[in-house]
Amino acid sequence: MKLELQGLVARHAAAHAGAGDALAGLSFQVQAGETVAVIGPSGAGKTTLLEVLACARAPTAGAVRLDGADPWALPRRALQALRGRLILVPQVPPLPPRQRVVTAVLAGRLPAWSLGRSLRSLFYPVDIPAADDALEVFDLADKLFQRVDRLSGGERQRVGLARALVAPARLWLVDEPLSALDPARAESAVSALVREATARGATLVATLHQVDAALAHFPRILGLREGRLLFDLPAAEVTRAHLSRLYAQHEDELHGAAPAADMPAPAPAVAMQCR
Amino acid sequence: MPLSPATRHDPAWPGRVGWMLLGTVLLWPLLRATEFRPWALFDAESLRVTGRFLAAFVPPAHSPEFLWLVARETWRTVAIATAGISLGLLLAVPLALVSARPLSVSALTGRMAPLPKALRQAARALLVVLRSVPELVWALAFVRVVGLGPAAGVLAIALTYGGMLGKVYAEILESGEPQVTQTLLRNGATRLQAFAYGLLPQNAAELTSYTVYRWECAIRSSVVLGFVGAGGLGQQMDSSLKMFAGGEVLTMLAVFVALVALADRFSAALRKSLG
Numbered sequence: 001m002k003l004e005l006q007g008l009v010a011r012h013a014a015a016h017a018g019a020g021d022a023l024a025g026l027s028f029q030v031q032a033g034e035t036v037a038v039i040g041p042s043g044a045g046k047t048t049l050l051e052v053l054a055c056a057r058a059p060t061a062g063a064v065r066l067d068g069a070d071p072w073a074l075p076r077r078a079l080q081a082l083r084g085r086l087i088l089v090p091q092v093p094p095l096p097p098r099q100r101v102v103t104a105v106l107a108g109r110l111p112a113w114s115l116g117r118s119l120r121s122l123f124y125p126v127d128i129p130a131a132d133d134a135l136e137v138f139d140l141a142d143k144l145f146q147r148v149d150r151l152s153g154g155e156r157q158r159v160g161l162a163r164a165l166v167a168p169a170r171l172w173l174v175d176e177p178l179s180a181l182d183p184a185r186a187e188s189a190v191s192a193l194v195r196e197a198t199a200r201g202a203t204l205v206a207t208l209h210q211v212d213a214a215l216a217h218f219p220r221i222l223g224l225r226e227g228r229l230l231f232d233l234p235a236a237e238v239t240r241a242h243l244s245r246l247y248a249q250h251e252d253e254l255h256g257a258a259p260a261a262d263m264p265a266p267a268p269a270v271a272m273q274c275r
Numbered sequence: 276m277p278l279s280p281a282t283r284h285d286p287a288w289p290g291r292v293g294w295m296l297l298g299t300v301l302l303w304p305l306l307r308a309t310e311f312r313p314w315a316l317f318d319a320e321s322l323r324v325t326g327r328f329l330a331a332f333v334p335p336a337h338s339p340e341f342l343w344l345v346a347r348e349t350w351r352t353v354a355i356a357t358a359g360i361s362l363g364l365l366l367a368v369p370l371a372l373v374s375a376r377p378l379s380v381s382a383l384t385g386r387m388a389p390l391p392k393a394l395r396q397a398a399r400a401l402l403v404v405l406r407s408v409p410e411l412v413w414a415l416a417f418v419r420v421v422g423l424g425p426a427a428g429v430l431a432i433a434l435t436y437g438g439m440l441g442k443v444y445a446e447i448l449e450s451g452e453p454q455v456t457q458t459l460l461r462n463g464a465t466r467l468q469a470f471a472y473g474l475l476p477q478n479a480a481e482l483t484s485y486t487v488y489r490w491e492c493a494i495r496s497s498v499v500l501g502f503v504g505a506g507g508l509g510q511q512m513d514s515s516l517k518m519f520a521g522g523e524v525l526t527m528l529a530v531f532v533a534l535v536a537l538a539d540r541f542s543a544a545l546r547k548s549l550g
Contacts, residue, residue, distance in 0.1 A: 056461045058384050076388070080380055084463025094454035096476035098549070107472045111463035118468045167462065 001086065001171040001203045003030040003053060007062035010052050012045075022048040024227035025062065032067075032170075035194050035204040037218035037235075039211055041250035045227040046207035047091070050173045053205060054088035055079060066171070084111025086171035091179055093160030097149035101140070101159055104148055105131040108163035127166070134165035137192045139185070153180040158189060165196055172197055174206040178213065186210065190217050211243060211254060331521030341523065344511070349530050352507035355425050355500075356493035359432025360486070366405070366437030371444035373398040377456045377474060378448075378466045399442075406438025414500045428505030432493050443485055451477050480549040487542035494534055 005026050012022040022045040030036055038046050051057040052064055055071045063070060071082055087108065095104045102125045109127065110118055120126060128144070135141045138158040143151065151159065157180045164172050177193060178186035190208075194217045197204035208214040214221055215235045223230040223238075223246045231242050247254040315321060372378060374395045381388035387395070413431035421427050456473035464472065475482075501509015508527055515523040 054461060056383065076381060080460075080463060080465075082463075083461060087462050088458070090454075090458060094452065094458055096455055096473060098479070099472075099476045103472065103476075107459060107464070108462070110459065110465075110468045110472060113468070115465065115467050118471060122471060169462075 002032045002065075002067050003171070003203065003205070004065040004068070005029070005062070006065075008052065008059050008064055009061035010045075010048055010057055010059045012048050020227075021060065022227055023052065023059075026227070026229055027062075028222065028229060028232055030203060030205065032203055033198070033201045034220065035197055035218055036206070036220045036222060037214035038205065038207045038222045038224055039209075039214050039246065040224035040230075041247050041253050043226075044224040046224055047175055049224065050088060050175050050205065050207060053171070054086055054173050055083055056088060081111075085169060086173065087164050087167040087169040089160045089164050089172070089174045089177065091157075091176040092153070093156060093163070095148045095156060095159065097147070099148050101135070101143045101146050101148060101151070102128060102131045104159055105134055105162045105166055108165075108167035108169075112168040130166050131162070134162035135159075137165060137196060138162055138189055154182070154185060157181060158185075161189065161193060164193075170202055172202050172204045172206075174204065176207055176209060178208065178210055186213060194218065209253065328521075331519065332525040334522055335525040335529065336520065336522035337526065341526070345508070345526060345530060348508045348511045349534070351425060352494060352497050352501075352509070353534070355428045355497040355505070355507050356432065356490055358429045359497070360436055360440075360490050360493050362429065362433035363435075363437035363440055364486075366433065367440035367444055370398045370402055370437075370441040371448065372466070372470060374402070374441070374445045375448040375474070377453045378460075378470055380460055380466065383457065383460055399445075402438045402441045402445075404438070405434050406436075406442065408435065410435040410496050411499060411503065414503055414505050418504050423504040423506070425506035428497050428500040428507065431500055431505065432496055435496075436489055436493055440486065440489055444482060447478050447481050447485065448474050480546050483549055484542050484546050487538055487545060491535055491538040491542075494538070495531070498531070 005028055008023055008026040009021050010023040026049065038049060040046055048057065052059055053066075055066070058072050064072075066082065066086070069082075071079055074082065093104075103122065106121055106125055106127060109130070113121070113126075117126060125131065132141055132144055135144060135158075138161055140155060140158055140162065143155065143159075148156065148159070157177065161174070161177055164174065172193075174193065178190060181189055190206075190210075190213050193206065194204065206214075206218070208218075215238060219235055220233070221235050221238050222232050223242060225246055230246050231238070233242070243254060244251075316325075376382060376387070376395075379387050379391055379395075381391055410431040413434050414427050417427035417430045421430070451474070455477055456469045459469040459473045460466070497505070497507050498509035498512065501507045501511070502513045504510065508530065512524060512527050515527070
C-alpha cells in the first residue's frame, strides 16, 4: 500500500486541551512494498504517526492518503474495509487473558472472514496451519494451544507480530516490536518481520527504539523528533551526527537499553459486582 | 519544610462532615415516611403473635403425597425460571450489543456518529421500559391474555429480566479495558467479530455469574408470580398459607433454600472454569 503524508498535524491520544501537537507538519511518501523504520526519542510522536497511518486517529490538519485515497473522505463502511487491509500491531498487544494463542493469532484473519466462519473458528480453529506457520517464524510454535495469560511479556509481543503474518493486510504498522524481547530474540524477530513483509509485498512501517537494529535491517530510516521529520535517509547514509542530533538530551535512549515497555498490570481477578 | 500546624489538617475533612450531615438530614424524613419503628417488633404483644405464627410452621409437612406434589411444583418453578430467563436472553443480548459503547465503530475516532447514537439511546430506553414495569404487573396482564398457568409467569419473567440482563450486560461489557476490542475494530473486524474475539472472552466469567444470579432471582420471582396464578411452588404456597398449613410452607421454604444454594454452587463452579 502506498502512503502519502502532506503537512500532517495530529494530536496525541491522551492530549489535554492546550497540549502541543504530537505531529507538527509531517510530509513524506512510502512506496508500496517499502520497509521503513521510524526512530526517535520518547515522545517524538512515533505511536501517533502509526495511529494516523492506521486510520485510527484523524489528523487535525494536513492530509494522509493511502493508495491515493483520503480515508477520512470515505463512508464509514468503506473506511472499515480499508482498515481490514492494514494491521496496526500495538507495542503491547492487548489480548483477552483466557484466549488461546491459536485464537489470538487467527484474530488477525477476521477482516477476511465472514461472521459464520469467525464463530466456527471459536469451536474449532479453521486455519491451524496458518497460525502454526506464523508462530514458527517467531519461535513460538510450541505455544499454539496455550492460554495467553500463561505467556511472558515477550511471548505476547511475538503473538502480536504473528497476528500480522496471518492478516490479509497490505500495510503493516508495527509499534516498538522489540520492546519486551531480549537482544537475541529481538534480532531474529526484526529480521523475520522485514523478511516476511518483503516476501508478501506488504508495506512495513515500524517504530523502533533500537537504532542498531533499525540501521541493520531497514533500508530507509525516518528520524522523528518533537513531531517533526529530522531526516529521511537510506540507512547507509545515517551518520553519528544525525543520530546525536536526533537524540540530543536523550542520549541514554541512544546508547542504553530501550526503556522498558509499559506492560499493562495483570488483569484483576473477576470481581462480582453487586447489582 | 514541615507544614505549619494550621495546614496539617486534612483539607477534605469539612466536606466529608458536611456530606454526612446532609445525608442524615435527608434520611430522616424518609424514615418518618416509611413509619420505621423497629422497636415495635419487640414489644410483648408482637412477640406473642410472631411466636404463634412461627410455631405453626413445625413440624414441616412430609407426607409422601405432599412431597411428590412439592417435587412436581419445584420442577415447574425451575422450568418457569429457566424458560423465562432464556426468552429474556433473546431480548437482552441483541439490545446489549446495540447499546455497548466499545462495539461502536464510529466511536473509535472520538465521537459516536448521530445515527448509531440514536439507535443506542433507543435500545437503552427500551431496556428501561422493560425492566421498570414489575414482573408482577406483566404477569397480571398476561394472566388475562393467556389464562392462569405457567405461560404467564414465563412471559412476565422474560420481559422484566430481559430488561435487567440487557442493561447489566451492556454495563459489564463497558466496564472492562476497551483496548482488546479497539485493536480488533481498528484492524477491520466487524462489531460481532470484535465481540466474539475480544469483548466476550474478556467478560465471560462475569457475564455468566450474573446470568446465574439472575436465574436464582427468577426462581424467587416465580414464587411471587405464583401468588397471582402463574403456577409453580408459589401458587402452592399461596394456598397453603390461606389454609394456615404452616408445615407445608416450611417444607417449601426449605426447597427454596436448597435451590438457591444449588444456584450458588453452580455459579461458583462456572466462574472457576471460566475465570
